[in-house]
Amino acid sequence: MxxxxxxxxxxxxxxxxxxxxxxxxxxxxxxxxxxxxxxxxxxxxxxxxxxxxxxxxxxxxxxxxxxxxxxxxxxxxxxxxxxxxxxxxxxxxxxxxxxxxxxxxxxxxxxxxxxxxxxxxxxVLGMPGFTGWLGLEAFGRPQKGETLVVGAATGAVGSMVGQLARLRGLRAVGVAGGPEKCDFAVKELGFDACLDHRAAPDSATLRKQLAQACPDGVDVYFENVGDKTLEAVLPLMNVGGRIPVCGMIGWYDLGALGAGGGTGRNMLPLAWRTILVQRLAVQGFIITDHYHRFGEFLTEVAPLVRDGRIAWxxxxxxxxxxxxxxxxxxxxxxxxxxxxxxxxx
The missing domain is CATH 3.90.180.10 (Medium-chain alcohol dehydrogenases, catalytic domain)
Structure with a gap:
């Protein structure tokens, strides 16, 4: 053929x-x-x-x-x-x-x-949705009343993370690119707030906006972006906060590890100090390591999609x-x- x-x-x-x-x-x-x-x-x-x-x-x-x-x-x-x-x-x-x-x-x-x-x-019922569910459940360990931040909030992963967080009683704050996406995150996906990173000229501005949207600090930051969003969130993390890491799309064009390049000032000292002082749990994960739980994911999420409690x-x-x-x-x-x-x- x-x-x-x-x-x-x-x-x-x-x-x-x-x-x-x-x-x-x-x-x-x-x-x-x-x-x-x-x-x-x-x-x-x-x-x-x-x-x-x-x-x-x-x-x-x-x-x-x-x-x-x-x-x-x-x-x-x-x-x-x-x-x-x-x-x-x-x-x-x-x-x-x-x-x-x-x-x-x-x-x-x-x-x-x-x-x-x-x-x-x-x-929503495939690898991206599963990534959001697994990362939040296994490594975000959400607790009712906490605050969660997720980048790319209207994407397939971020939208799952934010909606599940709301269903579990968390305050869900998204970061997305453009007012249309932010409106969708709040009005259709049920986020408590969503910030437009394109309207923030730098991470300091975005951090001030996030601080207002997260008055009690950030307990869970679901990392799928890196770049300006990570730099803005880190200083707002609470003691004992959790950061599941599934991607860093903001840095992918730098190429493979060891290929050179940079994004400006070195964030490593800030990140390492914050992890220490705030006693953060940072967990990278590759979703292909966890497919033994895919049936569990479908059992929980498919009914939520079918009855409209999870939008996509x-x-x-x-x-x-x-x-x-x-x-x-x-x-x-x-x-x-x-x-x-x-x-x-």
Missing amino acids: EYSRIVLASRPEGRVSENNFRVESGILPRPAKGEVLARVLYLSLDPYMRGRMDAGKSYAPAVEIGETMEGRAVAEVLESNDPAFAPGDLVLGSFGWASHGVLPAAGLMRVDPDLAPPSTALG HEDVAEGLEAAPQAFMNLLAGRNFGKQIVKVAQ
């Missing part, structure tokens, strides 16, 4: 550009025993993909030049050589930035279209060829909600 794919044409030097991608076509083999052939319907775009474009050491291998860009997708099975799946089944798997793919059936998860729209398996929003780009620009928009914070590419009907 003929298919299209987007490959990594070159490694970025700083910001990602369209020149880093190339569209190719080819012929897929028929599925061997234990494999399925599927047509991609929805492709997920996520910040972690930026790290895969660099050659440096990380928690997962980099995408090699000429390889298909990595990504998870919801796909429809066209041909199956495994009894676990039949044509017409919807599955979730690492098909990458491609129109079709052949994968081992053992690496696929069934998507239930009766649970929620299939695209939600990439967002998708930013949908049309067509596989739109993926590079949509990805660049995501890295620049120009998306609104979970970024998805609709590859096929």
Whole structure:
């Protein structure tokens, strides 16, 4: 079967550009025993993909030049050589930035279209939503009456964190880019407050705004941004505060660790002193280490999504060829909600 794919044409030097991608076509083999052939319907775009474009050491291998860009997708099975799946089944798997793919059936998860729209398996009921739930539960350890701050508050991870915090009786304060996103966070997602980081010229200004929004200090800071937001939050952390760390999108364009570059003044002394003096618990986590709890996540969150207590929003780009620009928009914070590419009907 003929298919299209987007490959990594070159490694970025700083910001990602369209020149880093190339569209190719080819012929897929028929599925061997234990494999399925599927047509991609929805492709997920996520910040972690930026790290895969660099050659440096990380928690997962980099995408090699000429390889298909990595990504998870919801796909429809066209041909199956495994009894676990039949044509017409919807599955979730690492098909990458491609129109079709052949994968081992053992690496696929069934998507239930009766649970929620299939695209939600990439967002609110998928890896991003799970990341928010796991990080908050396992490492944020929320307690009723506390205050939580989360960046990228209207993104797939941040929106889950803030809404779960509110359901658990916390004060939830978001940071987002632009008044439209901040309005959405408060009016639709139920945040107590949301601050526009683009309207704050520096971290000191953002810190003053956060101090007003968090009069009792910050007990949990869910870290997925880094940069100015982290610098603003750190001095506001209460004794015994917790900081789950799942990402740092504000710094991803610096490239791989050890590749050089900087963001201005060295924040390490401030961070280290604050961790010591305030006795903070800072925990980095990679969500793939925790998938044994994915069923627990679905059991709790799927009913909340179904009855509207957890809201969600998708930013949908049309067509596989739109993926590079949509990805660049995501890295620049120009998306609104979970970024998805609709590859096929």
